[in-house]
Amino acid sequence: MKISRRDLEKMKIIFSLLSRARKPPNLDHAWQEKVMNHVRVLETPAMEKGFEEQFRRIAWHLIPSACLVILLLALALTTVDFFPEYEMARQFIEEPTGYLVTKILGV
Amino acid sequence: METSFGDMKVSMGDCDLHATDVDLVDRVTGGDREAFAFLLSKYRDYVAGIVARHIPTEDVAETVHNVFVRAYLSLGKFRASGEFRHWLASIAVRTCYDYWRERYRRREIPMASLTEGHREWIETILSEQSTEGYSESPYQEEGLELLNWALGMLSPEDRMVLELVYLQENSIREAAALLGWSTANVKIRSFRARRKLQSLLSREINRGGKK
Numbered sequence: 582m583k584i585s586r587r588d589l590e591k592m593k594i595i596f597s598l599l600s601r602a603r604k605p606p607n608l609d610h611a612w613q614e615k616v617m618n619h620v621r622v623l624e625t626p627a628m629e630k631g632f633e634e635q636f637r638r639i640a641w642h643l644i645p646s647a648c649l650v651i652l653l654l655a656l657a658l659t660t661v662d663f664f665p666e667y668e669m670a671r672q673f674i675e676e677p678t679g680y681l682v683t684k685i686l687g688v
Numbered sequence: 689m690e691t692s693f694g695d696m697k698v699s700m701g702d703c704d705l706h707a708t709d710v711d712l713v714d715r716v717t718g719g720d721r722e723a724f725a726f727l728l729s730k731y732r733d734y735v736a737g738i739v740a741r742h743i744p745t746e747d748v749a750e751t752v753h754n755v756f757v758r759a760y761l762s763l764g765k766f767r768a769s770g771e772f773r774h775w776l777a778s779i780a781v782r783t784c785y786d787y788w789r790e791r792y793r794r795r796e797i798p799m800a801s802l803t804e805g806h807r808e809w810i811e812t813i814l815s816e817q818s819t820e821g822y823s824e825s826p827y828q829e830e831g832l833e834l835l836n837w838a839l840g841m842l843s844p845e846d847r848m849v850l851e852l853v854y855l856q857e858n859s860i861r862e863a864a865a866l867l868g869w870s871t872a873n874v875k876i877r878s879f880r881a882r883r884k885l886q887s888l889l890s891r892e893i894n895r896g897g898k899k
Contacts, residue, residue, distance in 0.1 A: 600855040605736035626763040
């Protein structure tokens with residue numbers, strides 16, 4: 582014999598009522614004091630910081646490194662004389678074949 | 689100054705009588721552990737009600753204790769945008785789930801088969817047209833034993849989903865939020881757990897019929 586869906590539904594109603602009828606025990610003052618005694622020996626829970634606040638805290642540590650990188654890049658730009666458009670134009674005028682081969686081959 | 693929550697008197701100190709849950713959480717996380725007593729008094733019966741629906745009566749007090757300790761340790765993760773009651777309910781359900789996982793791991797689930805009385809209970813239920821009166825004594829005891837037996841035959845995951853969705857009639861979304869699982873996972877588990885329950889009960893009836 583197999584229990585049909587209808588039978589299972591009928592049993593479900595009764596099981597559901599029985600499940601809801603379970604009464605919790607009375608938790609008295611002694612129980613509450615026991616929990617509080619446990620809590621008193623635990624460390625205070627620290628408030629977890631949000632992402633924004635965590636980022637703000639980390640960002641301060643990154644500022645010296647960021648300044649150093651900016652300084653080095655500025656220094657590199659002033660010392661290295663590199664203007665891509667000017668270099669390309671010069672190459673095209675002086676050596677057009679070489680320029681075209683470079684452009685086609687993608688070297 | 690003292691105030692009373694149920695049968696307990698709690699010293700108020702400079703605590704506002706109308707302090708919200710968020711205020712109390714802030715106070716606890718700010719170092720005032722005693723403020724936790726207000727949350728404990730306010731929600732102990734609510735949490736006990738949730739736990740009692742999942743855990744055997746003899747272990748409810750200890751499990752509720754664990755729920756509050758776990759909640760205390762996690763107070764830093766509580767977001768004021770959510771409701772404290774729902775956050776606590778979710779911790780209670782997950783603690784119950786962990787309770788069953790631990791018991792299954794230790795193999796502490798009684799696997800005794802059903803008696804003739806239980807099989808008769810099923811047959812009577814199935815033969816009756818109405819379900820009225822069966823949740824009351826004298827049928828209550830056999831029904832509860834049968835329910836506990838059937839739930840004990842399932843995995844802790846199936847057990848929790850079946851209780852939350854099938855017996856307590858929470859929606860899939862609510863059950864997923866309480867357990868911290870995806871809705872798809874809860875939906876699939878709910879379907880499978882129901883099928884398992886159906887085949888378990890069918891098998892037991894057949895076993896009784898062969899004797």
